[in-house]
Amino acid sequence: MAMGIASISKTLTNAFLLRGSRRIISSSSPSSSSRYSTASAAVLDLPPPVEPNPSPRPQEQPRSGSSWSRWLLFLPGTITFGLGTWQIFRREEKIKVLEHRQRRLALEPMKLNDPSPSEQLDALEFRRVSCKGVFDEDRSIFVGPRSRSISGVTENGFYVVTPLMPIPGDPTSVKSPILVNRGWVPRIWKERSLEASLNTTKQFPDVSAVPKTQESQRGSRWWRFWSKKPQASEVQPLSMDPVEVIGVVRGSENPSIFVPENDPSSGQWFYVDIPAIAATCGLPENDIIYVEDVHENVNPSCPYPVPKDVTALISSSVMPQDHLNYSFTWYTLSAAVTFMAFKRLKQRQTRR
Known part of the structure; x- marks a missing residue:
């Protein structure tokens, strides 16, 4: 009987010790946990716990997009x-x-008096030519604004493009009208040209705009007796002196995306468009020659227009x-x- 009570008390003591050891193991490191679990198993005469084998580390798969x-x-x-x-x-x-x-x-300047120079337009670009004729300044076009440095001061102005018309009966003159870029002029030139065109319009109004009642009055004898002939019929063409231009044949300009479009109706030209300028001047649009004046002899009394510099033509x-x-x-x-x-x-x- 006494032996049975002693074995029971030993079993309870071992259980109490095992419970306390588990609490200590739970708060300690994994290595100490396994050590204490082995010790407790030895106290209780139990086989040591079997630790699971660590799972093998998966190998890194190469990335497909590397x-x-x-x-x-x-x-x-x-x-x-x-x-x-x-x-x-x-x-x-x-x-x-x-x-x-x-x-x-x-090369030496070529005389531009060929009856059919339009056949050589492609071969004439950047060719110096000499052309003789008369300027029709009433149909001048101002392209710009273009800046020019004068004595270190930058001034805005325009390029003036004027038709050069043939001289009747002169075999040395051009045979068909051409456009000539005469050079740079100050802004006041364009303002004066606009004022002159407005004064001409006021002085010679359009006859087609006269009311019909007035036309009927003119039909009567009394009105015809006292009325005078329209002044426009008495206007004679201005006498223009012949000029000789030495220039370089050029083509239309290729504007950048920052340059606005031309507006011929309002007289605003931002770049040279040869067919459009010819149409505005009443000249044939096809096969018209455009020449930039590079003549260095400038009249001292009237220094404008200032011709283009030849060195500017061989630059970009x-x-x-x-x-x-x-x-x-x-x-x-x-x-x-x-x-x-x-x-x-x-x-x-x-x-x-």
Whole structure:
């Protein structure tokens, strides 16, 4: 009987100790937990607990888009390198164009009195020509505004384009009207031209605008007796002196996207459009020649219009040196972004 009571008390004591050891193990590290669980199993004469085997670490699968992302890092460098190479080709083309203009301008002026010069329009561009005729200043067109620096002061003005008409009976004059850009004039020239056109309109009103009642009065004998003939019928054409223009054959201007469209109805011309100017002046739109005056002999008493400088014709908004600077910029940018791409790939390999 005493042996049974002693075994029961030993069992209860061991259970109490096991319960306390589990509380301590729960607040300790995993290594101590396994150690204490083994000790408690030894006290109770139980087999040690079996620890589960750690699951193997899954291997990292290679990303499907990793190869494509590497190539995309080099895309900016490839694009900028291509732009730099394109600027090199543009520079070579610009050099050839400017050399062609220089050779054409170095030739002697050609007499522009061919009966059919329109057949050679394509071959006449940037060719110096000599043309004789009379200016019809009443049909002048002002293109602008165009700025000009005078003694360090910038002044706005216009290019005046005037038709050069043939001289009847003169075999040395032009055979058909041409448009001549006579050069730069101040803004006041356009204002005076507008005032002159308004005064002419007031002085010689349109006969078709006269009311019918007045026309009926003019039909009577009494009215015809006292009335005078319209002054417009008495106006004689102005005597104009013949001029000889030495200029360069040019084509229409190609305006940028920032230049507004021409408005012939209001007399606003922002760029040279040869067919539109010819139509406004009442000249044939097709096969008309446009010449820019480059004659250096200017009348001291009237320095305007100021002809264009010949050196301005062999220049461009983007010169070959500018193309070279652009190519250097693109190549430098290409080298920079390519170096950054290599550095990025190296950091990825180091992390792995």
